[in-house]
Amino acid sequence: MADIETGLKGQVSRREVLKKGLVGAAGLTVLPTVLAACSSAASTPSATPTAAPTPTPGAATPTPAAGTPTPVALTGALHVGSNHSDPSEKKGMDAIDAAFQAATGLAVTLNTVDHNTFQDQINNYLNTTPDDVFTWFSGFRMRFFASKSLGTAIDDVWAGVKSNYTAGFTTAVTGDDGKVYGIPVDYYPWCVFYRKSVFSDKGYTVPSTWTDFIALCNKMKTDGLTPIAFADKDGWPAMGTFDILNLRINGYDFHVGLMTGKQKWTDPKVTAVFTQWKQLIPFYTAGFAGLTWQQACDTLVQKKSGMFLLGLFLTGEFDTADPSGAAKKDLDFFPFPFLGNQYDAEKSLDAPIDIWMMSAKSQNLQADLANAKAYLKFWAAGSTQVLMYKANNGFIPTASDADTTQYDVLTQKAVQIVSAAQKITQFLDRDTRPDFAGANGMQSFLLNFLSNPGQDLTKFQQSIQDFWDKLPAYTG
Amino acid sequence: MSKIDTEGLAPAPEVLSGAGLALPDKRHHHYSLLTARDKVLLTLMVGVPLFVFLVLIWGTTLVSVALSFTDWNGVDPIRWVGLDNYTYLLNGYPFFWEAVKNNLWYLLVFIGFATPMGILLAVLLDREIRGSWLYQSIFFTPVVLSLAVVGLIWQLQLSPSAGNGFIDSMLTGTGLVAPANAPDWFGNAGPLFGIGILPSQNMASVLLVASWRHIGYIMVLYLAGLKSVDPSLREAAAIDGANERQTFFHVVFPVMAPINVVIVVVTVIESLRAFDLVYIINHGKNGLELLSTLITNNALSEAQLIGFGSAIAVILLLVALVPIVAYLTRVMRTEE
Incomplete structure (x- = not known):
């Protein structure tokens, strides 16, 4: 059955992650394959339905191969490119690099670039003077650059740390050529965030159906709250809403098909997504097209808005906006409401995996190769990933030996929601080709819809499909 | 003077004959007025700029034109797609016409508003009014700031009130405007006043900010020109009984013709290459x-649609050539 997976190369990697699970579990819960081991100390090997070695946290300690950094003194240099530009994440990077230096004696040269800028310039960066190792995303987005020979295969590193991951992760970091190109270091789910105190003060209850959700929005509006915080100046946050609506309305298979070009954007099923979306727009923050997600998040911190569909990384902005931590203690979330159709059972959601990659064109790479590999290996340890987690609770460690007792209530809940999901997607701009998802591609199309939801949808969807059809053939 | 073989240095004598120096016409046996060193130097001085011009400017331009007929992504083998990129741009890509419209409005607003305002300020400041240096510095400050800073300054001013933008927070905070009606300066993509042909509302905000900077730029350029106008011309006009307005339009403005050309060209170039702010x-x-x-988003970002981006670049080149060539030919003709 394994050839089913390899036969599907070129598709959304998380699908393969999922299928790996499905193969073993005969159609049962999938993500536990990937994540159960870090979800709770109580999980047993029998709960992970694959044949691959999946150490439980308890069992992780005696397998130090991956878990503990090799105490070898390194010499030379290492250039590290990071998109962790938010203050909290930067702190996490500093802590990790300090730990790396303590373990190996090597001080890395850290090059931090603004998160959005890093993405925009990735082509130029990887083609000219990249750092030796760099932060990136799994999924189509990793395979796309691997297929352009802009990443170095790291099968040897992966072979050494693989035992510290549940089996599904291998497919998440495998390129079209079957080689491994990334080390998964964290993931985070997209959910609807809210303030517990606001809900209890006003007597709101967590909505689980669409009807309840809309009713709650209306109630919040009369109470003077912005029901749904929303911001799309950066272009990508709106993709999260498209993903979850498409997953809820049309199911995982259609969504993946749409992302990979097997389904058409002109399909009436896509019309249904936009039609449903129209109901939400009146509840959004005024001026959302000119706001960043951080600004919208601040309205949640200030209790001016009621709910916010975003990734768990939003907790970082809570740390920044309210350093006392009081606001974050008051934060909670729920999965996006269900629509009462056959896809409810999938409990699907976006839960992107972040990875570290090794570049191909770094001038220093040959000299730094051993250091780069040691660094990637270091990142594969739960103890390293927990350092980033401590700096920003939005990044849940992926390594099986991560110390889950460090997790706060929110994280435990996030792990639970992801584990309960039958189907997981990465995020629109990670699941589809980058030239389709770009600023004057899908980002602009979604903004166009949001600023003019009353437009002729047939024409609108046709223009998206035309854009897709225009793209050069992908030769993975 | 030595007789040397000019085979390898062919351009030099030609350039010289073009410059009016009398040189014997027969190539293979003549005495040159130039030493070998002169010829090498001349070849370098003419050849290097010529090389740079041909290869770096026209060479790359022609490559872009060629690429615009492909769907190259920067890696895979180049595949010719004929006019596909152009037909899609003109008939299918919804953001293309929006961009053309915005570029034209940029040009229109700069030519019709920002540049005349800059000229007006220059004329006013040229009259030696008290504190002229202060006004000059104030109007010129936006030009000194990099556009990154200009963008930041105006985002702080014009963010929605949810993002703590100063103007909207003030409008809603003082109760002048209901929060729901507060203008969304940089976010509202609807057409200005609901009229389709006008730029979008956020583009209008951008044009305002761009003008704020452009006015100071033109002012300084024009002021420098005005300072060089011979004062005796004004005196003569005044003696002849011309008022201020007549003096400016009939005496100063015509004398400023060379500066005026520069101003028009600068304005056109500035509006067509507008990029940083948005x-x-x-x-x-x-x-x-x-x-x-x-172009940037499609060809130089994470998306590498180099063929498609090149097609947009070619169109931008054509758009830029039209007003520049038209204006320059007109100016050249009148000078002859």
Whole structure:
């Protein structure tokens, strides 16, 4: 059955992650394959339905191969490119690099670039003077650059740390050529965030159906709250809403098909997504097209808005906006409401995996190769990933030996929601080709819809499909 | 003077004959007025700029034109697609016409508003009014600031009140405007006053900010020109009984012809290459599309649609050539 997976190369990697699970579990819960081991100390090997070695946290300690950094003194240099530009994440990077230096004696040269800028310039960066190792995303987005020979295969590193991951992760970091190109270091789910105190003060209850959700929005509006915080100046946050609506309305298979070009954007099923979306727009923050997600998040911190569909990384902005931590203690979330159709059972959601990659064109790479590999290996340890987690609770460690007792209530809940999901997607701009998802591609199309939801949808969807059809053939 | 073989240095004598120096016409047996060193130097001085001009400017331009007929992504083998990119741009890509419209409005607003305002300020400041240096510094400050800073300053001013933008927070905070009606300066992509042909509302905000900077630029250029106008011309006009307005339009303005050409060319170039401001605001999405940002977003970002981006670049080149060539030929003709 394994050839089913390899036969599907070129598709959304998380699908393969999922299928790996499905193969073993005969159609049962999938993500536990990937994540159960870090979800709770109580999980047993029998709960992970694959044949691959999946150490439980308890069992992780005696397998130090991956878990503990090799105490070898390194010499030379290492250039590290990071998109962790938010203050909290930067702190996490500093802590990790300090730990790396303590373990190996090597001080890395850290090059931090603004998160959005890093993405925009990735082509130029990887083609000219990249750092030796760099932060990136799994999924189509990793395979796309691997297929352009802009990443170095790291099968040897992966072979050494693989035992510290549940089996599904291998497919998440495998390129079209079957080689491994990334080390998964964290993931985070997209959910609807809210303030517990606001809900209890006003007597709101967590909505689980669409009807309840809309009713709650209306109630919040009369109470003077912005029901749904929303911001799309950066272009990508709106993709999260498209993903979850498409997953809820049309199911995982259609969504993946749409992302990979097997389904058409002109399909009436896509019309249904936009039609449903129209109901939400009146509840959004005024001026959302000119706001960043951080600004919208601040309205949640200030209790001016009621709910916010975003990734768990939003907790970082809570740390920044309210350093006392009081606001974050008051934060909670729920999965996006269900629509009462056959896809409810999938409990699907976006839960992107972040990875570290090794570049191909770094001038220093040959000299730094051993250091780069040691660094990637270091990142594969739960103890390293927990350092980033401590700096920003939005990044849940992926390594099986991560110390889950460090997790706060929110994280435990996030792990639970992801584990309960039958189907997981990465995020629109990670699941589809980058030239389709770009600023004057899908980002602009979604903004166009949001600023003019009353437009002729047939024409609108046709223009998206035309854009897709225009793209050069992908030769993975 | 030595007789040397000019085979390898062919351009030099030709250039010289073009410059009016009398040189014997027969190539193979003549005595040159130039030493070998002169010829090498001349070849270098003419050859290097010529090389740079041909290869770096026209060479790359022609490559872009060629690439615009492909769907190259920067890696895979180049595949010719004929006019596909152009037909899609003109008939299918919804952001193209928005960008063309915005570029034209940029040009229109600069020519019709910002540049005349800059000239007006220059004329006023030229009259030696008290504190002229202060006004000059104030109007010129935006030009000194990099556009990144200009973008930041105006985003702080014009963010929605949810993002603590100063103007909207003030409007809603003082109760002058209901929060729901507060203008969304950089976010509202609807057409200005609901009239389709006008730029989007956020583009209008951008044009305002761009003008704020452009006015100071033109003012300084023009002021420098005005300072060089011979004062005796004004005196003569005044003695002849001309008023201020007549003096400016009939005496000063015609004398300033060379500066005027510069001003027009600068204005056209500035409006067509507009990029930084909208890119800083939102990368040229949601009503702020410009041809330059479309090129960047499609060809130079994470998306590597080099063929498609080149087609947009070619169109931008054509758009830029039309007014520049038209104006320059007109100016040249009148000078002859």
